[in-house]
Amino acid sequence: MEIGLHRDTWIEVDLKAIEQNIKNAISILPNNTTLFAVLKGGAYGHGTLEVAKAALRAGAKGFCVALLDEALFIRKNGINQVPILVLGPIRPHDVNLAGKYNISFPIIDQAHFQELKNYWDGYTPLKIHFAVDTGMGRIGFREIHEMKKIEKAILSLNQWIIEGIFTHFASADQFDTTYFEMQLSQFKRMVASLEKEPTFVHCSNSASALLHPTLPFTAVRFGVAMYGLNPSYEIKDILPFRLYPALSLYTRLTQVKLAYKGDKISYSSTYTVTEKEWIGTLPIGYADGWTSKMQGFQVIVDGCLAPIIGKIGMDQCMIRLPYELPVGSKVTLIGKDYPHSITSDEVGDKQNMNNCEVILLLTNRVPRYYKNG
Ligand SMILES: *Cc1c(COP(=O)(O)O)cnc(C)c1O
Numbered sequence: 351m352e353i354g355l356h357r358d359t360w361i362e363v364d365l366k367a368i369e370q371n372i373k374n375a376i377s378i379l380p381n382n383t384t385l386f387a388v389l390k391g392g393a394y395g396h397g398t399l400e401v402a403k404a405a406l407r408a409g410a411k412g413f414c415v416a417l418l419d420e421a422l423f424i425r426k427n428g429i430n431q432v433p434i435l436v437l438g439p440i441r442p443h444d445v446n447l448a449g450k451y452n453i454s455f456p457i458i459d460q461a462h463f464q465e466l467k468n469y470w471d472g473y474t475p476l477k478i479h480f481a482v483d484t485g486m487g488r489i490g491f492r493e494i495h496e497m498k499k500i501e502k503a504i505l506s507l508n509q510w511i512i513e514g515i516f517t518h519f520a521s522a523d524q525f526d527t528t529y530f531e532m533q534l535s536q537f538k539r540m541v542a543s544l545e546k547e548p549t550f551v552h553c554s555n556s557a558s559a560l561l562h563p564t565l566p567f568t569a570v571r572f573g574v575a576m577y578g579l580n581p582s583y584e585i586k587d588i589l590p591f592r593l594y595p596a597l598s599l600y601t602r603l604t605q606v607k608l609a610y611k612g613d614k615i616s617y618s619s620t621y622t623v624t625e626k627e628w629i630g631t632l633p634i635g636y637a638d639g640w641t642s643k644m645q646g647f648q649v650i651v652d653g654c655l656a657p658i659i660g661k662i663g664m665d666q667c668m669i670r671l672p673y674e675l676p677v678g679s680k681v682t683l684i685g686k687d688y689p690h691s692i693t694s695d696e697v698g699d700k701q702n703m704n705n706c707e708v709i710l711l712l713t714n715r716v717p718r719y720y721k722n723g
Contacts, residue, residue: 351637351715358602358678359634359716362685363396365404366722367594371576372408374591378563379570384550385409386435388573389424390416395709396577396597397718399427404723405576406432412550414571418444421453433550435479435514437571439489442469449474454513456481458489463500467507478504479514479550484536485529486520494543501544514550514569515541523557523582530558534565557581560589579694579705595693597709598685599716602678603651605631606671615668616660628671630656632681635665639711640683643701650682650690651675684708 442465481490556575
């Protein structure tokens with residue numbers, strides 16, 4: 351999709367907010383805990399390279415991504431000084447490519463190890479992390495004896511380094527810690543069973559790093575919270591510090607008109623003007639990731655809330671203005687415009703999705719501009 355550079359709809363990412371969120375997290379973690387900044391999904395839609403650089407400035411010492419391609423993109427853009435871990439299983443026939451670019455990857459079970467070994471060229475150095483399934487039910491070793499068998503096999507192989515071991519929590523963002531504790535103790539058992547403890551022993555995502563910062567491990571994987579987004583509603587009021595949202599979404603009025611009683615607005619004429627109303631047109635629609643479910647949501651213009659009326663089109667939608675405003679007036683869809691603010695949480699509520707989904711839906715057609723880079 352082409353980037354809309356000649357239309358007034360844009361995303362602003364405040365890199366200082368990301369730096370601050372990371373610094374605050376580091377300040378509550380034990381010294382020498384490595385913070386891996388999670389950059390999957392184009393840094394949760396914020397822009398991989400810009401966020402990567404901000405994270406390094408703030409003290410992140412490594413990156414996590416979901417795909418080998420995401421890791422390769424970072425390496426090929428010259429970021430070579432820190433470890434990058436792919437969180438999902440790579441395809442066995444890509445093993446030498448990962449090694450060549452010094453990209454770490456998980457081994458998830460015995461069969462996966464065998465396949466990786468079959469495709470290995472015999473000389474490229476590899477860095478692996480044992481993925482351990484302690485209750486997420488997604489990827490990783492479930493049995494100690496199976497993992498220990500593979501550890502033994504790897505210790506006898508030249509050029510393979512067991513750099514880490516990790517697990518992932520299913521419910522670190524909930525008040526009730528019963529399931530979390532169960533996963534934690536299973537992880538501790540799995541770690542303790544290894545002959546040799548790897549450099550990076552890690553289990554925490556944002557929620558766990560914030561609520562349980564002193565777990566006795568050596569690294570955390572810090573994602574959603576570094577972007578200033580709440581890991582969940584349940585814990586948003588018990589976080590140890592305030593999160594600063596980095597992303598704002600803006601547009602500008604392209605047409606302003608006075609409509610009269612009985613006039614219809616947008617597709618299918620679902621909205622009927624009831625009295626004299628000032629109507630503003632916004633150049634944003636579902637091709638930008640501003641979905642049809644946003645009909646009825648309020649945006650901010652000139653410091654006032656204004657409802658989106660009628661159906662949302664692919665590229666445009668309409669709002670009811672509080673009074674006549676000039677064409678070109680700035681409209682805030684996510685972000686602050688005193689005295690109001692709109693969070694990704696609220697946009698998510700309207701669409702029955704979480705804050706990450708909201709931002710990841712915003713398409714590449716919307717240009718990203720960076721502040722405080
Ligand atoms: C995405 C992801 C994270 C980051 O989680 P947040 O909740 O965004 O901090 C950590 N670990 C794994 C395995 C992940 O897939």
